[in-house]
Amino acid sequence: MFKTVFKQYKVKSTSPDLSEVVSFDEIDDNPEKDSKAQRISFNNEDTNWSEFPGLKSPRAWRTFVLKSHPGLLVIRNPFTDHGQRYWIARCLRDYPRAPNIVNLNERLFDDSVRCDWWKELQECKDPSERHRIKAAMRWTTLGYHHDWDTKIYNEHSKSPFPEDLSRLCQLFSSYLGYQDFRSEAAIVNYYPLGSSLSGHTDHSEPNHLAPLFSFSFGQTAIFLIGGRTLEEKPTAIYLESGDVLVMSGESRLCYHAVPRIIQTTNMSTDSLPNESKLENFKFLDIDLFEQVADSNYWQPFCSYIADSRININVRQVLKPGDLKLN
Numbered sequence: 001m002f003k004t005v006f007k008q009y010k011v012k013s014t015s016p017d018l019s020e021v022v023s024f025d026e027i028d029d030n031p032e033k034d035s036k037a038q039r040i041s042f043n044n045e046d047t048n049w050s051e052f053p054g055l056k057s058p059r060a061w062r063t064f065v066l067k068s069h070p071g072l073l074v075i076r077n078p079f080t081d082h083g084q085r086y087w088i089a090r091c092l093r094d095y096p097r098a099p100n101i102v103n104l105n106e107r108l109f110d111d112s113v114r115c116d117w118w119k120e121l122q123e124c125k126d127p128s129e130r131h132r133i134k135a136a137m138r139w140t141t142l143g144y145h146h147d148w149d150t151k152i153y154n155e156h157s158k159s160p161f162p163e164d165l166s167r168l169c170q171l172f173s174s175y176l177g178y179q180d181f182r183s184e185a186a187i188v189n190y191y192p193l194g195s196s197l198s199g200h201t202d203h204s205e206p207n208h209l210a211p212l213f214s215f216s217f218g219q220t221a222i223f224l225i226g227g228r229t230l231e232e233k234p235t236a237i238y239l240e241s242g243d244v245l246v247m248s249g250e251s252r253l254c255y256h257a258v259p260r261i262i263q264t265t266n267m268s269t270d271s272l273p274n275e276s277k278l279e280n281f282k283f284l285d286i287d288l289f290e291q292v293a294d295s296n297y298w299q300p301f302c303s304y305i306a307d308s309r310i311n312i313n314v315r316q317v318l319k320p321g322d323l324k325l326n
């Protein structure tokens, strides 16, 4: 059942029927409708969240839960445009750099591209080589590196987890009432239009109780969430730019997939006013935060995201109290 639905959305020859895909904005506009999701609120909205740069005030956040999966939450784009620019630039310029691991094959790309993909892409003048370099980037891993073959993390295969991303996840986890979340592994997925991610569960982490945080930027994904086996029919939802998906509780070990990316999002290329008080947030790359407000600096990132999606998928690996894998 999961695979049949996956193929219906992935179909190349025709456009798929999207009438069943859950759109959270529609639910918000029409809450009476017999919908598959509902809005929920948290009673901590007056807490002082110390104005994390790049995020709207939590009072303006809209959180939804899927009725079929009470542990699957979506916070519908809590980012400002400026915040989205920052995270997109981090995912393109910085996260794919050594010592983080990238998918680029050593037989197809030389070390300069494999160690600093974005810099080489910007410097490359040949259009067909540029296209080849751009389309080849599919994932980078941070913290404990995901092993795609064994699916087992290894104490000897990890790099430092970025402090900005860790603080961002900490903020969302405390907002949702999960204390003590530790960001220990992330996969950043890059999806050019036409790409997909087939059905899987994320079970490599010894800790299955901590939630998983997943951030979407750029073009819209159709995301399928199914059950604990491939027999169950999945629910399709849209994940749009800025959305934060949380897989917690029973949904944490459910099958999920991205069968299709749809081109819907146009990000502004204009310059943005700069934010103040950035000096209180030293864990951010403050220079980058300021640079992306400038339309010239932002231009190559905006052009990448015009036909691609980026997903940051953050997990806690270790059980509470553990300091390493055993």
Ligand SMILES: O=C(O)CCC(=O)C(=O)O
Pocket: 187, 189, 197, 202, 214, 221, 223, 239, 256, 257, 258, 311, 313
């Ligand atoms: O791109 C997504 O939304 C999901 C990615 C995912 O499931 C994964 O990295 O395990």
Ligand SMILES: [Fe+2]
Pocket: 200, 201, 202, 256
């Ligand atoms: Fe996954």
